[in-house]
Amino acid sequence: MNRTVIVTGSTSGIGLGIARAFAADGAHVVINGFGPKETIAAAVGELGSLGGGKILHHGADMTKPEEIEDLVATAAGTFGSVDVLVNNAGIQHVAKIEDFPREKWDQLIAILLSSAFHTMRHTIPLMKKAGHGRIINVASAHALAASPFKSAYVAAKHGILGLTKTAALELAEFAITVNAICPGYVLTPLVEQQIPDTARERGISEAEVKTDVMLRLQATKEFVSIEEVAATAIFLASEAARSITGTHISVDGGWTAQ
Ligand code: NAD
Numbered sequence: 001m002n003r004t005v006i007v008t009g010s011t012s013g014i015g016l017g018i019a020r021a022f023a024a025d026g027a028h029v030v031i032n033g034f035g036p037k038e039t040i041a042a043a044v045g046e047l048g049s050l051g052g053g054k055i056l057h058h059g060a061d062m063t064k065p066e067e068i069e070d071l072v073a074t075a076a077g078t079f080g081s082v083d084v085l086v087n088n089a090g091i092q093h094v095a096k097i098e099d100f101p102r103e104k105w106d107q108l109i110a111i112l113l114s115s116a117f118h119t120m121r122h123t124i125p126l127m128k129k130a131g132h133g134r135i136i137n138v139a140s141a142h143a144l145a146a147s148p149f150k151s152a153y154v155a156a157k158h159g160i161l162g163l164t165k166t167a168a169l170e171l172a173e174f175a176i177t178v179n180a181i182c183p184g185y186v187l188t189p190l191v192e193q194q195i196p197d198t199a200r201e202r203g204i205s206e207a208e209v210k211t212d213v214m215l216r217l218q219a220t221k222e223f224v225s226i227e228e229v230a231a232t233a234i235f236l237a238s239e240a241a242r243s244i245t246g247t248h249i250s251v252d253g254g255w256t257a258q
Contacts, residue, residue: 002053003027004079005237006071008062008119009089009111011035011043013188014138017226018086018233019055023047025234028054030075032062033089054079062089062115063107072122081130084237085123087116087160088138092190094149094197105152112156113163120167124176133176134237137164138229141184141252147213149201161248168246177245181232184252185214187223219254 004027010019011033019031029047031040040057047055058074060067075082090112093104116137127133142150143157161180168178185191191214198209215221232249235241250256 002079003083003237004030004075004081005084005086006030006075006082006119006123007032007086007088008060008071008115009033010086011040011057013190014183014186014226014229015086015088016043017230018088018138019043019047020050021227021230021234022084022237023053023055024050026051026053027084028056028079030056030058030071030078032058032060032071034059063110065114065118068115068118069122072119072126076126082123082126083130083132084134084136085119086136086138086233087119089115090138090190092150092153092194094194094201096149096201097151100151108152109156109159112153113159116160116163120163124167124171127171127176128174131175133171133174134241135164135167135171135176135178136233136236137178137180138233139164139180139182139248141182141250141255143180143182143248144250144256149198164248165246172245175242177236177241179236179241179244179246180248181229181236182248182250182252182256183229184218184224184250184255186226186229188226217255217258218252219257222253224251224253 005022007019009015010031044055058071060071140157143161146154164180199206
């Protein structure tokens, strides 16, 4: 039977990679996120050709709880269940705390942390009824360690690990696992876009941001690939991972070993 998977923020980057991996595995996948209509239609078409499952795009804004409720209801109404929920949507903002715009703080906390609470609230009753489920939160190495100028991001990512552990304990006896993946730097639009701001805040060149900031602590000195993060999500959703819950897997090239 095809599993149904929701991946938030999956019109780009890591989320699209995770959606692609589940689609190739034969799942029905509900993708979500923003972008040009043609790009989204192309992604739906590509994913639909991979494993025989159906692909649907839902444009819920992760800052809007009622749209998130509709995303989960649409997935369940279309496919009859939600077997895997991947909370992945994200944005970044790089600035000193005293210059950090209040609305940016609220937006990052809403997208990176509160949206996972909202998707989970609506998905958990469906998973309990089905007698199984997998919830995977895409956190970050920044869930375990900080960097300057990323206050909202680091706070939200630390927060999602707490939510992951709490949900895991609440759901452990229902055959529903809840885990986080903590990637190091992956070259996606989210990372590309922060390079100029980081260069400005630190007074260095954009090339130096890559070598001296992003890859400084990544012991491999290489960016993590989208496919490596997606493979970790597939593993956490597998039967082999049934006893793994309330924890995280770092995919960070050795960053947080230091
Ligand atoms: P990305 O910019 O490539 O993709 C972000 C996705 O989120 C897009 O599909 C975008 O449309 C969507 N999105 C943004 N705001 C949204 C909103 N309000 N509602 C719905 N969707 C929204 O970024 P990415 O690098 O692939 O990041 C994905 C996740 O991985 C994020 O949670 C990010 O924090 C995390 N992460 C990224 C890295 C990295 O180095 N790229 C490292 C660790 C963790």
